[in-house]
Amino acid sequence: MSSPDLTDLERQAVLDVVETRHLSMGPKIKEFEQAIQTFCGSKFAIGVNSGTSGLHLCLLAAGIGPGDLVLTTSFSFISSTNVILYCGAIPVYVDVDPRTGNIDPVQLEQAVQDIQAGGEKAKKWLPRKGMENAGSLKAILSVDVFGQPADHDTINRIAKKYNLVHIEDSCEALGSVYKDRPAGTLGDFGVFAFYPNKQITTGEGGMVITNDEKAAIHMASLRNQGRAVGDTWLSHTHLGYNYRLNEMSAALGVAQMSRFNDLRASRSQVAQWYNQRLNNLPGLSLPYITTDTTLMSWFVYVVHFENRAERDRMAQSLTDENIPVRPYFIPIHIQPFIVNQFGYQAEDYPITMSLGERGLAIPFSGVMTEEQVDFVSQKIKHYL
Numbered sequence: 358m359s360s361p362d363l364t365d366l367e368r369q370a371v372l373d374v375v376e377t378r379h380l381s382m383g384p385k386i387k388e389f390e391q392a393i394q395t396f397c398g399s400k401f402a403i404g405v406n407s408g409t410s411g412l413h414l415c416l417l418a419a420g421i422g423p424g425d426l427v428l429t430t431s432f433s434f435i436s437s438t439n440v441i442l443y444c445g446a447i448p449v450y451v452d453v454d455p456r457t458g459n460i461d462p463v464q465l466e467q468a469v470q471d472i473q474a475g476g477e478k479a480k481k482w483l484p485r486k487g488m489e490n491a492g493s494l495k496a497i498l499s500v501d502v503f504g505q506p507a508d509h510d511t512i513n514r515i516a517k518k519y520n521l522v523h524i525e526d527s528c529e530a531l532g533s534v535y536k537d538r539p540a541g542t543l544g545d546f547g548v549f550a551f552y553p554n555k556q557i558t559t560g561e562g563g564m565v566i567t568n569d570e571k572a573a574i575h576m577a578s579l580r581n582q583g584r585a586v587g588d589t590w591l592s593h594t595h596l597g598y599n600y601r602l603n604e605m606s607a608a609l610g611v612a613q614m615s616r617f618n619d620l621r622a623s624r625s626q627v628a629q630w631y632n633q634r635l636n637n638l639p640g641l642s643l644p645y646i647t648t649d650t651t652l653m654s655w656f657v658y659v660v661h662f663e664n665r666a667e668r669d670r671m672a673q674s675l676t677d678e679n680i681p682v683r684p685y686f687i688p689i690h691i692q693p694f695i696v697n698q699f700g701y702q703a704e705d706y707p708i709t710m711s712l713g714e715r716g717l718a719i720p721f722s723g724v725m726t727e728e729q730v731d732f733v734s735q736k737i738k739h740y741l
């Protein structure tokens with residue numbers, strides 16, 4: 358499905374760390390944080406061992422706790438909801454824009470108004486069960502789906518008006534630009550992820566960015582077993598976690614960031630090759646990029662078919678040809694443990710369901726050759 362783009366630079370960077378025998382909490386994590394900070398223009402960056410742990414720290418720093426309501430979308434990777442559950446909070450979903458899969462800002466504002474109004478109006482948006490200890494609405498967790506930033510100006514206007522924290526899950530969007538501002542910097546907190554299918558990889562890893570100094574210091578403490586500034590190795594001011602990023606991973610991240618423009622450009626080239634070859638085919642829609650996305654940093658290449666049967670037929674045909682493909686996403690609100698806990702039903706979010714039933718991610722990475730793209734495209738045309 359994907360492949361990291363690694364060179365001798367990355368191999369040497371990891372070897373150099375191993376030679377130093379300083380494998381954790383050394384200089385590389387600081388260097389990597391500085392690289393991301395400079396790249397995004399944020400005041401603070403906190404390296405962590407996954408995008409999921411980064412999102413968790415943001416919610417904790419934002420003071421999200423048991424019973425708090427967090428508005429988010431079901432059309433996402435599971436972690437954006439899991440971190441809400443880790444805090445004992447309640448995920449409340451809003452449907453998405455059918456073209457981008459990002460949160461629909463009109464529905465978002467309606468949901469905020471109705472939930473704050475309470476009573477029957479609020480009920481329309483809230484889960485059918487799991488609401489025994491429900492409190493008030495505290496935050497919006499937006500997702501930059503497939504690398505494309507959500508409509509953050511509108512989300513921020515809503516967040517400000519109704520006094521909500523805005524956490525931007527930018528795990529799929531490092532290097533994308535929204536109205537000339539970098540993804541990840543568009544809410545109160547932003548998070549990137551570095552699994553091997555991402556724009557850059559550290560094997561496993563993530564990074565939180567923010568301009569909030571107090572929150573940054575708190576998150577740095579929570580990632581390091583709750584040791585606050587001044588604590589010794591065995592004293593712990595807070596309940597913390599081991600969410601640290603090791604030095605080999607950080608070194609990999611530094612090397613990848615030094616080549617970022619090339620990495621982003623290669624992915625963009627592969628997307629353009631697909632765009633040219635798959636354009637204007639009946640029964641197939643290609644990724645839609647809004648004019649607000651002034652620069653797209655591609656994460657995956659997801660095409661849509663007219664219905665689920667067509668999508669599944671294509672998926673099977675390509676799989677039979679040993680071309681790896683993946684339905685993207687299976688919505689979160691229909692995952693068994695979420696249904697058990699909150700009683701959401703498939704039809705609660707029709708656009709999310711439709712995208713999930715019709716979407717197929719095809720092989721995509723910055724190291725794909727034009728011949729490989731050609732091969733996959735020919736097969737898709739043939740089966741269409």
Ligand SMILES: Cc1ncc(COP(=O)(O)O)c(C=O)c1O
Pocket residue numbers: 406407408409410433434436437500526528529550551552562563
């Ligand atoms: C939207 C989104 N959020 C969160 C994550 C979590 O990142 P990680 O796998 O590094 O924990 C991912 C990773 O794929 C993601 O795509």
